[in-house]
Amino acid sequence: MATRRDFLKGALAAGTLFGAGQTAQARETHHVPEGALGLLYDATLCVGCKACVAACKAANGNPPEFSTVDHLWDTPLDTSGYTFNIIKMYRNGTMETKDSEINGYAFMKTSCMHCADPSCVSACPVSAMTKDPVTGIVKYDPNKCIGCRYCVAACPFGIPKYQYDSPTGRIGKCELCRHRHKDGHYSACAEVCPTGATLFGKTSDLLAEAKRRLSLKPGSITTFPRGRLGEAAAPGVTWLPEPDQSYEGPVGHYQQHIYGEKEYGGTQVLKLSAVPFEKVGMPKLPPYSSAATSETIQHTLYGGLVMPIAVLAGLTFVAKRNVKPDEGDEQ
Amino acid sequence: MSAQHHAKPTPVGGPLLNAVTLTAGVLILIMAAILAVRFFYGLGSVTNLNDGYPWGIWIVVDVMIGSAFACGGFSVAMLVYIFNKQEYHPLVRPALLASLFGYTLAGVAVIIDLGRWWNVWNMYWPWSANPNSVMFEVAICITLYIIVMWIEFAPTFFEKFSMNEAKRRLSKIMFLVIALGTLLPMMHQSSLGTLWVVLGQQVHPLWQTPLVPLLFLLTAIIMGYAVVLFESCVASSAYRRSIEMHLLTPLAKVMLGVVAAYLVARLADLLWRGVIGLAFAPSLEALMFWLETACFVAPFLLIGTESQRRNPARLFVAGIVIMLGGSLLRLNGFLIGYETVIGAETSGVNFRYFPSLTEILVTVGMFSLEVLGYVIITRRFPVLPREEAHA
Numbered sequence: 001m002a003t004r005r006d007f008l009k010g011a012l013a014a015g016t017l018f019g020a021g022q023t024a025q026a027r028e029t030h031h032v033p034e035g036a037l038g039l040l041y042d043a044t045l046c047v048g049c050k051a052c053v054a055a056c057k058a059a060n061g062n063p064p065e066f067s068t069v070d071h072l073w074d075t076p077l078d079t080s081g082y083t084f085n086i087i088k089m090y091r092n093g094t095m096e097t098k099d100s101e102i103n104g105y106a107f108m109k110t111s112c113m114h115c116a117d118p119s120c121v122s123a124c125p126v127s128a129m130t131k132d133p134v135t136g137i138v139k140y141d142p143n144k145c146i147g148c149r150y151c152v153a154a155c156p157f158g159i160p161k162y163q164y165d166s167p168t169g170r171i172g173k174c175e176l177c178r179h180r181h182k183d184g185h186y187s188a189c190a191e192v193c194p195t196g197a198t199l200f201g202k203t204s205d206l207l208a209e210a211k212r213r214l215s216l217k218p219g220s221i222t223t224f225p226r227g228r229l230g231e232a233a234a235p236g237v238t239w240l241p242e243p244d245q246s247y248e249g250p251v252g253h254y255q256q257h258i259y260g261e262k263e264y265g266g267t268q269v270l271k272l273s274a275v276p277f278e279k280v281g282m283p284k285l286p287p288y289s290s291a292a293t294s295e296t297i298q299h300t301l302y303g304g305l306v307m308p309i310a311v312l313a314g315l316t317f318v319a320k321r322n323v324k325p326d327e328g329d330e331q
Numbered sequence: 332m333s334a335q336h337h338a339k340p341t342p343v344g345g346p347l348l349n350a351v352t353l354t355a356g357v358l359i360l361i362m363a364a365i366l367a368v369r370f371f372y373g374l375g376s377v378t379n380l381n382d383g384y385p386w387g388i389w390i391v392v393d394v395m396i397g398s399a400f401a402c403g404g405f406s407v408a409m410l411v412y413i414f415n416k417q418e419y420h421p422l423v424r425p426a427l428l429a430s431l432f433g434y435t436l437a438g439v440a441v442i443i444d445l446g447r448w449w450n451v452w453n454m455y456w457p458w459s460a461n462p463n464s465v466m467f468e469v470a471i472c473i474t475l476y477i478i479v480m481w482i483e484f485a486p487t488f489f490e491k492f493s494m495n496e497a498k499r500r501l502s503k504i505m506f507l508v509i510a511l512g513t514l515l516p517m518m519h520q521s522s523l524g525t526l527w528v529v530l531g532q533q534v535h536p537l538w539q540t541p542l543v544p545l546l547f548l549l550t551a552i553i554m555g556y557a558v559v560l561f562e563s564c565v566a567s568s569a570y571r572r573s574i575e576m577h578l579l580t581p582l583a584k585v586m587l588g589v590v591a592a593y594l595v596a597r598l599a600d601l602l603w604r605g606v607i608g609l610a611f612a613p614s615l616e617a618l619m620f621w622l623e624t625a626c627f628v629a630p631f632l633l634i635g636t637e638s639q640r641r642n643p644a645r646l647f648v649a650g651i652v653i654m655l656g657g658s659l660l661r662l663n664g665f666l667i668g669y670e671t672v673i674g675a676e677t678s679g680v681n682f683r684y685f686p687s688l689t690e691i692l693v694t695v696g697m698f699s700l701e702v703l704g705y706v707i708i709t710r711r712f713p714v715l716p717r718e719e720a721h722a
Contacts, residue, residue, distance in 0.1 A: 122463050126460070144453050145447050156532070295463050298463065298465055323412055
């Protein structure tokens with residue numbers, strides 16, 4: 001009748017689950033891959049024409065969405081399962097001056113940031129959401145997706161969205177128009193942007209360009225490229241030739257912050273703004289990703305199934321002693 | 332081990348058609364009709380789910396809370412077979428039955444909520460599996476556990492159909508099944524909490540903590556005992572049997588011990604992360620936090636003394652309060668303390684969620700299915716201990 005000793009043994013076996021994990025390696029936040037492709041959005045150059053919203057719809061074969069009574073134009077208020085890119089607007093007071101925090105207005109593009117360490121990829125149980133190892137594009141595969149919407153809940157930018165009105169609803173999000181790359185086309189939003197507010201290119205090139213702009217004196221004249229920056233592409237892809245579309249314009253009164261350089265370990269889409277980013281709907285995020293935190297916990301507890309097997313061995317040992325061989329047959 | 336003589340489980344008997352089963356039947360039919368609409372017209376046709384709140388009560392109540400309610404089998408089996416408290420043995424089978432239904436239906440509830448359910452095989456397809464995903468681990472563990480529980484429960488069917496040879500063979504490896512049946516719920520009940528870690532700062536700091544797996548594991552165990560207290564009282568009153576007070580009184584004490592451990596861990600975590608001040612902010616989150624905490628403190632007032640624990644009414648109420656507390660922890664983290672952080676100020680879109688009537692009726696139907704199954708099995712199969720034993 002060594003019940004007390006057995007009790008302690010059982011407690012020991014149960015305690016192992018949490019005790020042994022202390023030495024496991026924390027999973028570091030991933031960084032942007034070498035060949036990462038992305039966008040640079042400069043809110044001070046954006047005129048709010050929404051050509052990018054229309055081009056995105058056309059490139060992705062998405063239907064219009066209406067928010068006005070007459071249903072005349074595509075007027076989505078936010079990204080959705082059918083709208084992967086939208087220009088939102090900051091308004092304050094009299095709204096007189098563009099890019100002014102007080103009594104001003106400003107634009108902000110909302111679309112997938114293509115995180116270095118995406119929460120949606122970590123969350124997805126069936127690898128329907130994956131990050132391309134070369135271009136870093138966060139890709140979606142509807143043939144694997146089970147529609148659990150964990151990616152929708154996980155994304156700190158509220159980007160993957162689900163089509164609730166359909167019995168076969170998919171997740172919708174920007175994939176940087178990767179389906180057009182083989183034909184030499186890059187992201188439609190950057191292709192059509194008349195002011196170069198949305199620029200396509202290699203993330204490292206875009207980061208250098210963003211740093212150049214921040215180093216210039218506000219109001220001075222500089223050259224702004226349009227369309228894409230450089231020729232960098234995924235292996236096997238060549239962009240269609242296009243003429244030099246750059247133009248001269250005044251440097252914006254930027255916040256000294258490149259959004260996406262550090263957030264969550266970095267994102268492949270970078271943003272510049274004259275109005276503080278939190279005011280234009282970009283969340284303040286730490287330099288580490290929650291995917292890293294989540295996976296550190298999971299790998300600590302379940303890495304190589306070491307701990308579950310150890311605990312199972314302990315439980316089996318104790319259960320073998322405590323379960324009578326004629327269990328369930330007590331006469 | 333212990334030579335205690337326990338009452339052999341026997342079917343309760345009696346009619347299968349009565350007010351309870353009829354009501355449950357009607358509610359199940361209503362659910363079936365709503366689900367038909369859902370499968371033809373999409374999730375949006377019957378739910379208030381939206382992109383700010385992609386998970387509603389079908390996930391948080393039916394799966395998260397429902398499976399925690401179904402931890403009775405695991406909690407009691409652990410007490411009996413791992414901690415060798417053989418005196419609780421008569422509670423194992425009824426608790427296991429409730430668990431079996433709870434989990435099987437949680438599994439069904441997941442499928443109903445999946446937007447692309449026909450792809451669910453990818454979860455078990457090695458080339459699709461993502462071991463980094465918390466949900467992958469939860470899904471695999473729950474699937475295995477449902478299978479393990481059916482095996483654990485199989486002797487009941489073997490007895491009913493006099494399959495003595497099968498029963499004898501199974502009994503030889505039962506210790507392994509029981510060990511697995513303890514490990515698997517420890518794994519996935521804790522991971523159900525880890526699910527919200529990747530949601531980052533969208534979950535309110537009163538709930539967003541790397542300690543959440545421990546908090547979920549402890550509350551799942553506690554809720555398991557609470558459900559046993561609750562269910563024993565209900566079964567006794569419904570079937571007009573005497574209550575097994577000689578088991579429930581000490582069980583309640585065990586439960587209080589785990590509640591104390593939980594409260595220490597919860598408070599230490601809030602202090603360690605320096606967010607306790609948020610509990611005193613004038614917010615809905617703070618109010619919900621105190622409601623949740625009160626539910627875990629209340630049992631000490633209700634059943635804190637030995638004489639109080641001999642009062643079945645007090646055990647019943649304490650059971651309900653704990654079930655509520657564990658439910659609030661899950662509801663608070665996944666729905667009330669969850670907010671999609673981006674963009675309301677620039678788009679004018681402010682996501683809100685409250686379940687629709689049809690959504691609620693499906694959840695009600697799910698629980699009705701559980702009640703109906705429990706009544707049928709206990710009346711026809713040997714689950715509850717024979718009455719005369721403690722009469």
